[in-house]
Amino acid sequence: MAVGSVLVVDDEPNIALSLEYLMKGQGFEVRVATDGEAALAALRERAPHVMLLDVMLPKRDGYEVCQTVRATPEWNGVRIIMLTARGRAIEQEKGLALGADDYITKPFSTREVIERVRQYMPQD
Template sequence: MAAGSVLVVDDEANIALSLEYLMKEQGFDVRVARDGEAALEALRDRLPDVMLLDVMMPKRDGFDVCQTVRATPEWAGLRIIMLTAKGRAVEQEKGLALGADDYITKPFSTRDVVARVRHYMPGADS
């Protein structure tokens, strides 16, 4: 039984691959989407426990995806951790205002990402 499921949404292949590898190493069931449209398709297919969502992407950016998720009642329980190179406070406030649960700026510490994903998993007690 997997420890939980994670959807990694990032258009940068190296970041998506490293996050996918990192999450699988932790025993999570992982899927990857490379843009906002693909992310929403993946959510329609099967809802993960946690979504790692990049902000700057083609088609639909992370803010738009976050807003769409929060406007969809069936997805209300999804935990969203936004990832972005935009570390300015105004960007973080916007992400959190749109319903993100947490915000991680790039470059990020892998240990920090793992700790935050574990924190938002259902039944997490660590």
Template sequence: MSQRVLVVEDEPNIVESLSFLMKQEGFDVSVANDGATALRLVETEMPDLVVLDVMLPRRDGYDVCRAIRANRRLDGVRIMMLSAKGRELDRRKGIELGADDYVTKPFSTRELVGRVRSLLGLAD
């Protein structure tokens, strides 16, 4: 059974790129374009990994991360935050809220795939 990845991003070009990359790696991919939809999909689909943009409509990525980590039923869900906000303060905030990784845009697709595989416990 393939692992499930939820891509949470409001920029269509990035959604398309991330979805393609994740599908190419054999993951089952779902997409949410805002924070509220993301939380609903996390609850119903129970993805193995959420690739979560920080700046989103309807609930930002920090709020979504906080909500996921507050729900014990979702303890197994890994979170990779993705953001144009590259300051150490922003990164630290994401990690302190419970993100497993924090990647800044622009990102290397090869590095991103490697980090996703690592978070999911898959050997390269």
């Protein structure tokens, strides 16, 4: 059985760490990036199945990263779940319009995150 891979992109160490721990606990291969530039570098190295992408990031925000991923044909298969403290409908619409597959607002339930990530993993 193939192992799904997750790229966690969040600049808050405690959130990045807890998401990393959570995803590893589900058996996924996990990498972490703490800013938009690092996220794109990690994608160039090896595209994940699912990216958990914070909106408010240093260097490049989540919207820019999302737009860049969607503009790069070899990353077409990457599913993007945006994570943000900004829960207003306008922000969600912007994220989805730029190509995000899903949107989770902080604080989030760990069960919800696990379910959403599993939903976007390729099925064997």
